[in-house]
Amino acid sequence: MRTDVDSLLREIAVRLRPRMDELVDALVTSMREEVPSVWAHDDLTYLARLAAQQHVDTVLANLERGFDISGIRAPQAAIDFARRLAEHGGQITGLLRAYRIAHRTALGMVREEAAHLITDPELRDTVTMALVEGSFDYIDLTSQQAVAAFQHARDHRLQRRLMVVNEASRRIGTSLDIALTARELAEMGTEHLADCVTVDLLDAVLREEGPAPAQESLELRRIAQHSVLEGCPETLLPPGSTHSLTRGSGPADALATGRPLRHRITPADAPAWLADSEAHRPYSDDFGVHSMLLIPLWARGSPLGIAQFFRHRDAAPFDDDDLFLAQEIASRAAVYIDNARMYTQERATALTLQRSLLPNSVPRHGAVETAVRYRPSGARAGVGGDWYDVIPLSGARMALVIGDVVGRGLYASATMGRLRTAVRTLADIDLMPDELLTHLDDVVIRMQHEEGQGLDEISATCLYAVYDPVARNCSLASAGHALPAVAPTTPDGPPTYPRPVHFADAPIGPPLGLGGLPFETAQFELPEGSLLALFTDGLIESPGRDLDRGLTTLRDVLAGAGSSLEDTCDRLLDSLLPSRPADDVALLLARTRALGSDHVSTLELTCDPSMVSRARAHATAQLAAWNLDDLAFGTELVVSELVTNAIRYGREPISLRMILQSTLTCEVADASGTSPHLRRARTYDEGGRGLFLVAQTAENWGTRYTRDGKVIWAEQLLPNAT
Template identity: 75%
Template sequence: MVRTDVDAFLREIALRLRPRMDELVDRLVSSMREEVVWGHEDLTDLAVRSAQEHVDTVLRALEHGSDLAAVPAPQAAIGFARRLAECGGEITELLRSYRIGHATALTVVREEATRLTDDPTLRNEVADTLITGSFGYVDLASEQVVTAFQQARDSLLQRRLIVVNEASRLIGTRLDIARTAQELAEVGTAHLADFVTVDLLESVLGDEGPLPARGALAVRRVAQHSVLDGCPESLLPTGSTHTFAGDSGPAEALASGRPLCHRVTVGDVPAWLTPSEGQRRRLVDSGIHTMLLVPLRARGSPLGVAQLFRHRTAAPFDDGDLLLAQEIASRAAVYIDNARMYTQERATALALQRSLLPDLPHRGGAVETAARYLPSGTRAGVGGDWYDVIPLSGARTALVIGDVVGRGLYAAATMGRLRTAVRTLADIDLMPDELLTHLDDVVTRMQHEEGGDLDGISATCLYAVYDPVTGQCALASAGHPPPAVVPPAAEGRPAAPHFLDAPIGPPLGLGGLPFETARLDLAEGTLLALFTNGLVAGPGRDPGLGLTELLDVLRRTGSSPQDACDRLMTALLPSRPADDVALLLVRTHRLDAHHVGSLELPCTPSAVSRARSYTTGLLTAWNLDELAFSAELVVSELVTNAIRYGREPIRLRLILQSTLTCEVSDAAATAPRLRRARTFDEGGRGLFLVAQLAARWGTRYTRDGKVIWAELPLPHPPPSPS
């Protein structure tokens, strides 16, 4: 009987509260909003609808006498839980709102029961029934909404993880700043926004590197992308520069390092977004209603800001979108910074590399040269390939090509050190094998100076010396491929290029292993091709096939070295070579008898007078009478020195090329030296006079002795020999 009275009384309460349902919902929502801070404006409608269905469900159960503990949560409550999860809300926030709503609902029912009856027994029974049933209802509803919340959160996290993984795959495919920024804009429009712009600080794109974001920000629009063709929403073209004021949204986001979300309405368009009235109208006409400002920072330094806009997507950005945009932007910022550092290092290494390479083409009496250097087209960076053409005494020319193992500034700097060492050793006229032996010592010493792994520095090098008087080329290799030789075409027979069959020594840096000099005679007009491995080898490319293609191109090349260089680079290299390439082509020439004079001399004092007479006669034949006095004096001193300190055979040789070279050779290895003669000394002034009259002078050693030489500058322009 009591139970029936309680159920009937609860039914009466429910019927009396039904007309006041809107009032109850407002009271319920107000109590939750006062105690729970959701921070998501778009949840308001869902919260009201959820509260309405909760009240309706409870009232219906009371009206029909149903067990509240068995009534499931309404669909609006499930939807609210899912949406709260998608907006980044917390499960504790949801459960607290249920406790507050439960307490409010109990208070309303008890207040109504108090107004309807004065019977304390009935009130207590009603209270017990409500408490038992409502707690069961709240427990069951909480379990169901928590499950829905967790499923939505898991799904959201999975989707976010998929987007982040895709962003990691699509952003940073190249070490290029503009390309990386464009990839960020494209990923942003694919998953978050309808229009994305990327502005980078001018300081980031310059050489000084990132600077703190203070005051006005000078930026450049490096990328933008839209779901619409042609980016009609854009107010600035890609590549343009502009400035954000210090109190603007982008400046605030960049200074704080936190993303910002802005609502855009017809009456509230930020001044920094549209400085002019025309731009404001264009923005409003495009329908943009929400924007995200996401700072791009890497390694603690500001790089720029990405702006994400929505106009085709009806829903505004929420906290979940903000977190996802921040995650993608942070990854992209690291890739952009990597590209920035790589670009700066590559530019520095390339500038250093090019500054150390000689200025070609070179055309003299001995050789005609042309060269090409092409840095790697991959992210591996600039390497240590180099070439050089060094004029030597006696109209000879040294030809050098080499390759330092490694990439970047270190390889370029090491290349510079080795090139300097080669030039220094070439200046003392060493034989090719001796020069490489000394160069190997230099590399070994560099390894020890590094204090690390002795294999840290390694290089290959080919050193050749061409003598246009004899037509002989002497060369030695330290781990470097031999040159290709293209002899001049004979009558009725085309040129037959081939690789020189010369011994290849160990690479530089191994230490203590011998090198060997090979000699070959070159006919007039022979073409030598010196190259590094990057020309004929690469990933997935057979080096043997590359060498065959090299010979095939040379076989069809009958043009100048310049044209031959272009043909080889075009035929053998892809658009982005995987390794650096250095190529040096040399066309050899011979000096005919009209430019060389030679005289054998006895080891007697009378030979000095004979040498002077021979020199005077030869200079007259060469129309160089104005050099007779200087040349006679130089020849006299060199011959006298050879007679006094050397031994037979003694030979005088005069070479007319870009300078007049006077050479005296003998079979002794005693080195002459320049010394200061005292006032009453009878000798010691000969080499001093030679040094004063000659542009250059020196000594080179041969297998049979030494050669003392001096070069005299010619009149300009030099006369032709008669």
């Protein structure tokens, strides 16, 4: 029986051999209909037909020998087809489906031939079973070999692409510089894909006008170019020059659609736009460019420009794998270019906002002489939230503020502005430094809740110091901020050099935004002429320098500081900062001044109503001593009302203090914590007009609270003040 089966199988093969082309056509037709992706590439089309021919020939030859498939090898064309399919990015499911379709079609034709040849039903079934079993075994063996070739080629392709892409990730986008990123893309392209690469960006994008306008021609600027030939002689356009793309040309279409294009360039067949382009004609005419890739640079849904890859030395034209690889590295470069563009724009906006929120000039005040500096970060992180402020307070005092918002960019700058405004508002009510930071901490926590941020999303540090030129002392509290450097002078003597410099001895509280943790005010004396240096951590910390070294340099510069605070600021920045600092820097220098006894007059009072007239007489006499008789009427009114309120509603000890500086300040202190209120008195009311009269007479007035009570103060402008 087996002899009859083998004989019939040989007979079937002999009868089918003349119809081999018919068999191949049937196989190709069925695969073309059901696996259309194979026919998208010319080389795959050729290999698919050749593989079908070799498969049919191998099967027929095997039938003629007895259908023994042990040790069978897949035809070379089938192996080549599997490899090329992998190199074109095809799927293994397509390869296996092609085998199934071919098997079904070929088996059907062989069974049909067997049915015509064999009349005995039992023998026909036996031959059919032998054909089915043998064909499945053949398909299993050959498809396994093809799949192995496919996987090997795919792994090699993916490994090559991965290596190039990894290298591109490492080499492209090393800085937030548009020109450098474009140059890195061009250099990467010439090393792995092309003989010459150019990178052009839309002029409108570089001018930050957004996407290209709809017009007949697009203006591009040559940003970078690179070639295997020295000097990049293939192009007539130098970097920085502009040229136009006509609508409908290849580069314009690629740029508009975001789809890459591949062109073969021959003398007989060159795109019309290439022949008409002054920017591209030298490529083909002078250097024999034969293949071109046009890769649009798109990022975040918008066109930025186009990268062009050319080959003239490498004889092989660009294939699909080259196209995919060029598109992958170009798309990465486009994101980096867009990041650089947005960084430049955001940095400029944030820096403008930052500078607009910082004080344009520090107020001139008798209490301190000040000098300030702000330096934005030169790092990719962008502008931060460092700030400083100098706030005049009542009683000739001055508040010195330095702070740092965690984060970078517009958000940090805007947050800085909000905190600076909050500090100024809290300073107006004359809170102690620790109380002010407690309220500022509440402000930050409220901002966190309003914006739905976590406790670590909005955070800041702040140092608030108050210098009193009358008492010659400084009170400060810190919310996570570095303490100031202090260079005191020798009391009652000229300054010595080098100055002794130390950092203020005070507790550092938690950063703002944590909530529930206390702050503490420290107080220390400062002789006249002492130097205070308030700074943010960017001044003393840097990636390449130890913190202790930064602090030492800061002390050394302050120790040798001369009379000019501006020069000292410049020396500090020159000594401590690199050309591109890694963090923002805010610096505030203050030299203390003192108000002597000839500018301050104090009178102790009791709760006796007769003290009101005594206070008026004291004020009048002091004004005469200061040659300010023109202020006598208003000052007597202010002193009378403030002392009357203290006697009526306050507690002893009560005192009157008059301070002459840029303004005339009258202060009445008592031991009560009750706060006076300005109210409107009715026509027949006997009281309620005192503070209203004070408010009308004085330029400014207010209340500040101390550990022992309160102080009500009123300021008047001097007669010659402008």
